[in-house]
Amino acid sequence: MTILNAGTRRHTTWAASAPATPDWKTRSICRTGEMSDDFFSTSTAATKRARALCLGCPVIVECLNNQRQVDDTIYRWGVGGGLDPDQRRALELEELLGHVPNLGMARVLVSPRWLYQLKSLRSRCRSLEDLVAALREDGLIVDEVTVRVAVWWSGGEGARMARLAPDDRRxxxxxxxDDYTGVVLALHELGARRADIAAYLGNPGTNAAKGVSEIVNAAAKAGMELAA
Incomplete structure (x- = not known):
């Protein structure tokens, strides 16, 4: 399959996600046993090493699909398919909002042909929206959640919350x-846990979950006052 680059009339070849074959696990890099403990460690350094190893794995797409099938709704553990537990939580909420990634295209974005450009753009762009716009200028047909997975795979944060401009002191x-009350309340109405909403925004942790709770509680209070 090809994508036409509108600017240069050049075609970029990419492979769509193929159905997983029964023996896909035999082709995974992690089966060698090297650094296997890193995939189940809570250490930041170990998680980073595991994800870096996943980047070069030929079956990263199959692995991610498989990992998500075995993830528990609340409890997730270890690195699987190149993503840590919080990233997989975020992906779950992306799909709850109807945002389904094209993992085949995400794989192309971290291929040798595009990886350097992706890393360069992610350092300059303050948001996923900006990053998508920049990639589309080069003729790639991409969406935010697909790019978000590619950014995660490439070692980036891929947060939904934009980085503030230098003169923005908020x-x-x-x-x-100011900017994300709407999506927080939408996810809450869909039944998402507050900790998972924080992970979706790209800020997992107790402090971020408290921020989400403040918005949810304020909305509930305003609703009760209006009803009264």
């Missing part, structure tokens, strides 16, 4: 209230 909580 706190993280203020930015959350």
């Amino acid at each position: 706190s993280w909580r203020q930015q959350l209230r």
